[in-house]
Amino acid sequence: MILPALNFPKKPADMNRRDFLKSGGAVATLALAPGVTLMAFGGQASAAADPGKRWGLLIDVNKCPSDCSACVSACKVENGWGNDKHAADHPEAAPQWIRKVSLTDKSTGREFALPVMCQHCENPPCVDVCPTNASFKRPDGIVLVDKHRCIGCRYCMMACPYKARSFVHEDVTDQKTHAPRGKGTVESCTLCVHRVDAGGAPACVEACNTTGNAAMLFGDLNDPDSEIAQALKAYPSVAIRDDLGLNPGVRYSNL
Amino acid sequence: MKRLFVLLMLLAGLSAAPVLAGDLGPVVPRASGKPHPEGNEFWRINHMLLMVHDRDQTMRLGNREVQASLAECVDCHAVKGADGAPVSAEDERHFCRTCHDYVAVKIDCFQCHNSRPEAPKQALRTPEPADMPGILAYLKEAGE
Numbered sequence: 001m002i003l004p005a006l007n008f009p010k011k012p013a014d015m016n017r018r019d020f021l022k023s024g025g026a027v028a029t030l031a032l033a034p035g036v037t038l039m040a041f042g043g044q045a046s047a048a049a050d051p052g053k054r055w056g057l058l059i060d061v062n063k064c065p066s067d068c069s070a071c072v073s074a075c076k077v078e079n080g081w082g083n084d085k086h087a088a089d090h091p092e093a094a095p096q097w098i099r100k101v102s103l104t105d106k107s108t109g110r111e112f113a114l115p116v117m118c119q120h121c122e123n124p125p126c127v128d129v130c131p132t133n134a135s136f137k138r139p140d141g142i143v144l145v146d147k148h149r150c151i152g153c154r155y156c157m158m159a160c161p162y163k164a165r166s167f168v169h170e171d172v173t174d175q176k177t178h179a180p181r182g183k184g185t186v187e188s189c190t191l192c193v194h195r196v197d198a199g200g201a202p203a204c205v206e207a208c209n210t211t212g213n214a215a216m217l218f219g220d221l222n223d224p225d226s227e228i229a230q231a232l233k234a235y236p237s238v239a240i241r242d243d244l245g246l247n248p249g250v251r252y253s254n255l
Numbered sequence: 256m257k258r259l260f261v262l263l264m265l266l267a268g269l270s271a272a273p274v275l276a277g278d279l280g281p282v283v284p285r286a287s288g289k290p291h292p293e294g295n296e297f298w299r300i301n302h303m304l305l306m307v308h309d310r311d312q313t314m315r316l317g318n319r320e321v322q323a324s325l326a327e328c329v330d331c332h333a334v335k336g337a338d339g340a341p342v343s344a345e346d347e348r349h350f351c352r353t354c355h356d357y358v359a360v361k362i363d364c365f366q367c368h369n370s371r372p373e374a375p376k377q378a379l380r381t382p383e384p385a386d387m388p389g390i391l392a393y394l395k396e397a398g399e
Contacts, residue, residue: 049317138317146314147367173343175369177326182367197319 051139054122055191056221056249057205058228058237059114063215066113069100071216074207075117078192080176086169095166095181097189098204114255115204115216118143118164118189119240119248126156126165135186141221141249142191150185157186161241162248164188191249221249280390281357284350288331296393299354302328306364325364330372344370 075098076082087094098117104110124143126135134149135156145156145165157165165188172182178194181187192202200206201218208216219228231237237253239246291298298305305323312318332350333341342349344365347356351370355362364370 047318047320048312136315138315140317142317144314148310148314172367173369174371175367177329177369177373180367180369185367193317197317 049138049140049142049197052222054141054221054249055196056120056141056219056228056251057191057202058217058231058251058253060215060217060253061112061114062254063213064112064114065213066100066102066111068211068213070207070211070213071115071204072098072100074203075189078176078203079179079181079190080174081181081187084168084170084172090169093167093169095168095187097166097187114252116162116164116240117204117250118160118191119162119246119250120189120191121249122247123245125159125161125246129155129159131155138193140196142193142196143188144190144193145186145188147180147182147185147187152184152186154186161244161246280394281353283353283390284332284334284348286332286350295389299390299393325368326372329368329370333372341371 079097081095081097084095098115100113101116102111102113105112120141120143122141124135124137127137127143129135131153132149132151134146134151135143136146137143152167154167157163157167165186167186168181168183170183175181179190192200192204195202205216205218208214217228217231219226221229221232223229224233231253232251235253237251238255239248239251240255306325306328309321309323310325312321313324328351334346334348334350336342336346336348344352344362346352349370351362351364
């Protein structure tokens, strides 16, 4: 018996440009701009993350009160973590995209706290160790987990010197549309990539500004005119574990 | 292997040739919003490839101009449940599940993605069969 030739999906490699234009992207172009031809949509690179940019944060520890955790709360709400059913039973294993770390200088007794999240390294060890290329760095420097590829091996959690990543141990429902997350995959701060791509700032930065502390500054490290680049140029700042040479995108001042 | 399985399932469905359309094909709920300009058949055949292609564009390259996103699918194809809210993929009336249950292909998307629109942009539709002749014609063609 000859199996009927099902008109089954072409392999992605067989999809030519025409096929691609027939896909959803072309629809939107038609709907949004009737006067613009499909040719205008041909260049995909223009819409993608800009490799000329390097997104980063500058956190002023002096402006960050120990008892404030507005950034953590905002992150939970924005990205829909922190409500997992069994997380409270195992707080040490609960997902944690951002946390406040309290420190005491033993010689002076100075106590302070700082928010620590994925540091979006230029040379991320999590990306080095990932066996499936799920852990990756976007062209604009944002380090993400591609959960379609993540097999949950957690090598990246071991490799990260900042303990920035966590593992989802249980079934999750009602995720945020812009922040999918599910059992068996690793997750971490995305620098609110959905906001950044829309031209906004991460939820933590926004919340910090709302409290009036304004301890967090977000921007393009590569743009010398950006507020963050100006501040980094004007004032001393450090990266945590600078000795590792990872060149994090998150820097701290007054630490 | 999965394709072969789907094929066999489709053939099995056709060879039984029940008289009632409801017995033969899945009852696919009507969508809200504008119809696909490429036609429904194009999407029936290619939806998974388009979604995989565009998810890599969006996720790995940060291309947000790609519009064929799962979020859009979920938004337009939301089915209203008894409580007036859109049903999740745990409900067998969910748009994706109607066909996927029929051909016994597991959907992995909703382990991570929300199967309901957060804030539906379209008026929700009640689950009523849509384009049954079209679906049957598609299944028939696929089986030949």
